Amino acid sequence: MxxxxxxxxxxxxxxxxxxxxxxxxxxxxxxxxxxxxxxxxxxxxxxxxxxxxxxxxxxxxxxxxxxxxxxxxxxxxxxxxxxxxxxxxxxxxxxxxxxxxxxxxxxxxxxxxxxxxxxxxxxxxxxxxxxxxxxxxxxxxxxxxxxxxxxxxxxxxxxxxxxxxxxxxxxxxxxxxxxxxxxxxxxxxxxxxxxxxxxxxxxxxxxxxxxxxxxxxxxxxxxxxTESLMRARIREIPDGEYFAEGFLDDDGRNRDKRLPIKVCVRVTGDSVEVDLTGSADQVATAFNVPFEGSTKPACYCAFRAMLTDSALMDVKMPPNEGSFRPIKVTAPLGSIFNPIYPAAAEARFTQCNRMIDLIIRALSPVLPQRTTAGNSATLSFAAYSGLQKDGDYWVFLEVNEGAYGGRPCSDGPDSIDNLMANTRNNPIEDLGMHLPMICDRYELRDDVMPGAGQFRGGIGVVKTQRMLTDGFVTHESERHHDIPWGAFGGTEGAVGKVEIFDARGHVEPTYAKFSNLAVAAGGGMSYYAPCGGGYGDPLDRPAEKVAEDVLDEFCTPERARETYGVVLDADLQVDDPATRTLRAAMREQHKQSAALSSS
Missing domain, CATH: 3.30.450 (Beta-Lactamase)
Incomplete structure (x- = not known):
């Protein structure tokens, strides 16, 4: 202090x-x-x-x-x-x-x-x-x-x-x-x-x-x-150690090696420590995180987002150093969150987002009204490049959206920036005016569905960029394997994916991270962001909202029936009597399953 x-x-x-x-x-x-x-x-x-x-x-x-x-x-x-x-x-x-x-x-x-x-x-x-x-x-x-x-x-x-x-x-x-x-x-x-x-x-x-x-x-x-406000919020968390873990796909080179992330949130009075001991050792690529400049600020961001959301505070908190002071961050030297010089550390963003997501997960049992289900918690950072006629380079950097998990009082936002990035999208009109590229598709994913819950998960973006000249693509992303988690009875979301296509329309799936991939004119990349997990029991979601999701094509009639217990007629209107009967039966079945598992 x-x-x-x-x-x-x-x-x-x-x-x-x-x-x-x-x-x-x-x-x-x-x-x-x-x-x-x-x-x-x-x-x-x-x-x-x-x-x-x-x-x-x-x-x-x-x-x-x-x-x-x-x-x-x-x-x-x-x-x-x-x-x-x-x-x-x-x-x-x-x-x-x-x-x-x-x-x-x-x-x-x-x-x-x-x-x-x-x-x-x-x-x-x-x-x-x-x-x-x-x-x-x-x-x-x-x-x-x-x-x-x-x-x-x-x-x-x-x-x-x-x-x-x-x-x-x-x-x-x-x-x-x-x-x-x-x-x-x-x-x-x-x-x-x-x-x-x-x-x-x-x-x-x-x-x-x-x-x-x-x-x-x-x-x-x-x-x-500001410090006093942050400490007052931390005091609302019961003292104790709270754990969560997940994993990263790979380091951008060794494709079959998953990288663990382990988070312990240690709360003592009005102070908190984030201990990352047990997370992966530093890697041989640039997929490491500078400790002072990125690991620590990411932890600060996690607690500011959960504890000082302006919608949950009576007064606005002045943005200054005071919000950082109650938070200690520990990461062993030589780990992915605290690499040893001269390890490369440029591609450091997705690890930060995943770590924040795990802090949220660790604290969910004791902060259910201030946390979310699993978020996309990654980042699609793409670099498109090529040579102009005069021999000079053109380079375009793009940050693509993800999705949040369901929240205590509302659905997870669709196609929104990932946790701590806070960047805006680049208008496709601007892209077309300045660069030899065309955006062929920019909308919500329709190949998967978000996590089901009383409040459903957010739907990730799909964006397809086509290059008009020969060029190169480098892409930094994550979460092709570790599915965004469901919270308090909600179901899991969906992982992301990346596809590379050529001028003839041939499509090949690829890894989340790749460096300087040559793409001929007419080809490009499609990015599919992960979808968030659901929050709360799907059987508690109002039947009318489920019907709206079906009409919006965010949910199929089959999923409405099997997961939400909502029966729709031929006109996709809610059949109230059939829905009440089905939901009662499903709740009884869940109760019996819980009793068997506890015994």
């Missing part, structure tokens, strides 16, 4: 004004970043984070970005403190950083940091991160099957892109010649710089208005307030 401050408390009205001002600065930083960027992964998907940070690297405020970006920036700053070029900050400096063994989330997420000086003294930092299209790795856009971190592309460790206001032209030229999408990369970096510099100016204006003592006193109070 934070040590009490000696600063006098800021009055409630001023505190609220400063809280709003800090949050507005972070939001403005985020808006400038994605509106000024050129690559679709930033401009459309908004795969970014931005915020203000004090000299102890505490998050003072954060934008509405990806939780993994926001929670990781303190790790970047701690890493920069160990390798900062020249060892000290100057006014006018701009640092670029992405080294996964110095706190970065993973190498494509470039962080830009601007020191904030006020009256000649360093007082804070404005920083942001954004996922870049290509940083010169072994394959365009994304990379999975590589031997070490050096194959991931350009690594920047505390490097000053600007020093005392002067740009390092040698470094700028170096970036020009080490990215397949150099212009986009540099333009997006410029957007990050503008965003961070704006944040610095706005914070200086805030200091001019209220003074240093009031602003930092208010920041400490706000962090303590």
């Amino acid at each position: 934070q040590t009490p401050s000696n600063k006098p408390p800021v009055d409630p009205i001023t505190l609220q004004v400063i809280s709003g001002a800090l949050y507005t600065i972070a939001e403005e930083m985020g808006h400038v970043l994605y509106r000024m960027s050129f690559s679709s992964i930033i401009r459309e998907s908004q795969d970014i984070g931005a915020g203000l940070f004090d000299l102890d690297f505490n998050t003072m405020t954060e934008s509405e970005g990806s939780p993994l970006h926001i929670g990781s920036i303190p790790g970047y700053l701690r890493g920069i403190s160990k390798c900062l070029q020249g060892g000290s900050w100057n006014e006018g400096d701009v640092v670029i950083h992405n080294h996964p063994y110095y706190g970065a989330s993973h190498s494509p997420d470039l962080c830009i940091v601007v020191p904030i000086f006020w009256r000649g003294k360093l007082v804070a930092y404005a920083a942001n991160t954004a996922h870049h299209v290509d940083i010169g790795a072994a394959t365009p856009g994304l990379i999975i099957d590589v031997p070490d971190v050096f194959a991931e592309g350009m690594l920047f460790a505390g490097i000053k892109l600007y020093e005392k206001g002067q740009r390092n032209e040698g470094l700028w030229q170096f970036i020009s010649h080490n990215s397949r999408t150099a212009k986009q990369t540099k333009d997006d970096i410029d957007a990050q710089i503008a965003s961070a510099q704006l944040g610095a100016r706005r914070f200086q204006e805030l200091l001019d208005s209220y003074g240093s003592e009031t602003i930092f006193g208010a920041s400490e109070q706000l962090m303590s307030y």
Whole structure:
């Protein structure tokens, strides 16, 4: 817990004004970043984070970005403190950083940091991160099957892109010649710089208005307030150890080797520990997770999502460091969640999502009203690339949607981002205008059904992208084998799948993860996201809702009868008497089966 401050408390009205001002600065930083960027992964998907940070690297405020970006920036700053070029900050400096063994989330997420000086003294930092299209790795856009971190592309460790206001032209030229999408990369970096510099100016204006003592006193109070809210929520969980486990398909190279994930959530009073001991050892590909920059922020995200959902709170929780403080994360060195240098660690997202899903599962018995059934809990991150007529590369990064499991009071959302990504979809109109690709199909899956329950699981997306020129595809995904679980009597969801097709229409199933697969013009990839598990007994789902699902083709009449106990007539209307009779019989059968299994 934070040590009490000696600063006098800021009055409630001023505190609220400063809280709003800090949050507005972070939001403005985020808006400038994605509106000024050129690559679709930033401009459309908004795969970014931005915020203000004090000299102890505490998050003072954060934008509405990806939780993994926001929670990781303190790790970047701690890493920069160990390798900062020249060892000290100057006014006018701009640092670029992405080294996964110095706190970065993973190498494509470039962080830009601007020191904030006020009256000649360093007082804070404005920083942001954004996922870049290509940083010169072994394959365009994304990379999975590589031997070490050096194959991931350009690594920047505390490097000053600007020093005392002067740009390092040698470094700028170096970036020009080490990215397949150099212009986009540099333009997006410029957007990050503008965003961070704006944040610095706005914070200086805030200091001019209220003074240093009031602003930092208010920041400490706000962090303590957020911490107290988080601890109060943790105290609602009974003390104890809660376990869950699952597995990952493979590491992108060794296809028959499943990788275990084991989660122990240890609750003690108003603190919690996530212990990942027993999870897979680090692997020989880039399918590892940087501990400081990704593993820890993923755990923070899990508890913020479960415990501080604004729909379940009377007050809005200020977004700052306080939400992280009650949470400890343990992962053995040399494991997939805490790899040893120089192991590659670029393809680190699906493991984080699966770990969050298991935290939710572990706590379901004691937090039934704040958890879900099994979610898709993966990520479809695809990189399409090829050569233009002038010999330059085009590269397109796409984050595809998944689905959530059923929830305590509602069905799982269909075709929605996966747990902690918080990215937007890329409009297919934008795709067609800028790249030699066409989206042939973009809709809900109709080849499988989601988990049944009082609240059904969400339905995953299917997206088919066709390339108009010869090119390459790299894909990072998961969950072709480990089925999303059902909760409290709900049934399992459905796993995902990926298919590659050619111009003649020949279709071949493939693995969830593959690197730099050559695809001829007219061919492409179809991605089918997993569907969520069901929540609660299917026999408790209102018969009218089951009938609506049948009319929407989310459920067949046969499944309605066999799983939900709902009988429909020839016009697909509910036969009430027959339904009541069938459900009574099914409940009795379930009761007898439970009695036999317990004896």
